[in-house]
């Protein structure tokens with residue numbers, strides 16, 4: 001099996017997950033320079049700002065980087081063209097089926113890697129000609145599915161004949177080693193990079209992450225069908241309370257409208273949406289991206305070596 005770094009031309013088999021309103025060209029370049037694959041999160045951008053961010057990223061790194069496109073974005077069609085025009089090498093997609101873009105992207109030599117939360121979608125996407133699959137468990141921050149990384153990854157590995165990247169609940173070498181043990185060729189991480197020095201979120205957001213304990217995340221929108229994992233705060237607790245009480249979608253929409261931007265740019269930790277995964281409780285300090293990804297990789301290496309001894313003699 002080829003490891004993800006051999007597939008992508010990166011130093012480490014690690015992808016920095018696309019994060020709307022957070023993963024700018026500058027942040028993606030910092031992650032690529034640190035040896036991971038940096039991804040520009042196009043979620044909060046428009047066609048002009050996406051193009052600017054791609055160009056900025058190219059100025060700041062000569063390493064491979066990519067773009068994450070959320071397929072429900074109103075400008076997804078325009079984004080699909082921009083990545084071709086700007087010579088982007090890797091595209092990851094979320095929230096839907098990228099089928100209609102694949103021929104165009106493949107003709108441009110782009111490596112296409114959709115994110116899935118269930119094996120059935122992975123199987124379907126394989127037939128459409130994608131290059132690899134990111135299997136993202138519900139431990140992850142942001143939009144989530146139902147299945148855990150532990151249950152999902154091996155089932156996606158068995159379902160497709162493609163490289164599978166594990167995401168959700170990975171913040172140190174032990175978890176990365178576990179992902180490789182499940183059959184993944186590498187990992188995608190998001191939450192652990194939020195507390196990097198280079199991550200452009202408000203310091204209040206970072207402080208809330210550093211304070212969080214293991215059980216401090218909650219999923220809003222599970223009942224309504226748009227599940228998003230965030231830190232518990234006034235907004236998310238009230239959302240879930242009203243959701244359980246049967247509030248309608250429009251009522252609930254009021255809580256989330258602009259809430260990620262409020263958290264990221266204004267540092268509003270009461271009514272902002274502090275998207276974060278269950279590994280938040282493992283984050284204890286602000287560190288350079290380079291240290292975070294090197295520790296992930298080296299920690300996995302060390303853990304795998306230790307595990308051979310754990311198995312004893314056969």
Ligand SMILES: Cc1cc2nc3c(=O)[nH]c(=O)nc-3n(C[C@H](O)[C@H](O)[C@H](O)COP(=O)(O)O)c2cc1C
Nearest residue numbers: 017018019020094140141142168169190191275277
């Ligand atoms: C704040 C935040 C925003 C995110 N936004 C996006 C996004 O715009 N598109 C996407 O495909 N995934 C998004 N994700 C998911 C990440 O790309 C990644 O798959 C996930 O964070 C991995 O799980 P982890 O949080 O446990 O590390 C987001 C995650 C976080 C924490």
